[in-house]
Amino acid sequence: MGVLTGKTALVTGSGRGIGRGIAQRLGRDGARVGVHYNGNVAAAKExxxxxxAAGGQAFAFAAPLGAPGxxxxxxxxxxxxxxxxxxxxNNAGTDGVRAVIEDTSEDDFDRVFxxxxxxxxxxTKLGLDRLRDGGRIINISTNLTRGAGVPELLAYTMTKGAIDAFTSVLAKQxxxxxxxxxxxxxxxxxxDMNAGWLRNDETMAAVAAMSAMNRVAEPAEIADIVAFLASNDGRWVTGQWIDATGGALL
Incomplete structure (x- = not known):
């Protein structure tokens, strides 16, 4: 029996990438997983x-994010x-337009926020009435909010800075x-989202060198951290920003 048997999980944006890895791990741990997707139904079904196939339970459902209602x-x-x-x-997200402040329009800014x-x-607000006591809320942030800034991702980084504040304040409530x-x-x-710029030998080597482990992370490594927080073992950890960079900020 898995440590999450009898639990129900929802992972937003879990058709691909980190979200898929998280959904798969929670499923292996016994949770019944809601696989949320925006438009790629084939990826969600996968x-x-x-x-x-791994013996878990899951269901897919669509809901576009970023629009009223x-x-x-x-x-x-x-x-x-x-x-x-x-x-x-809360995993679903977009990096928005990759542009420095001078080239970021109001529409670009509003969309990523x-x-x-x-x-x-x-x-989360609407989910609190559904979330059972003893539940878990796990937000996916970024290392960019802690001194690893990229000028072309300024608006994106600001969105995640807000998520960091949201995390600590909500934890108290x-x-x-x-x-x-x-x-x-x-x-x-x-x-897949990073494949276009990442998957070449030169870039992979440069990114790997940022980590103390000298390699690039796979979605499963982020998923394993989420799984710990979702389990009973993580019951005394709350309001925290957890560095999941393999030591890239050291």
């Missing part, structure tokens, strides 16, 4: 199939499959219910 639409879709929740992983900051806020709230902050991870 995530569900992989969880089921998106949080309510997400929960309406989720409620059709599950009655209550134990683990919420809508997806990365506003959506997790209201998804919901702690009396036994709910923990933490942020996991990856560096560069080898995912």
């Amino acid at each position: 995530t569900v199939a992989s969880i089921e 998106d949080a309510q639409a997400l929960w309406t879709a989720f409620d059709a499959h599950a009655d209550g929740l134990d683990i919420l992983v 809508a997806v990365n900051t506003k959506s997790p806020f209201f998804v 919901v702690g009396a219910r036994g709910i923990t709230v933490n942020a996991v902050a990856p560096g560069v991870v080898d995912t």
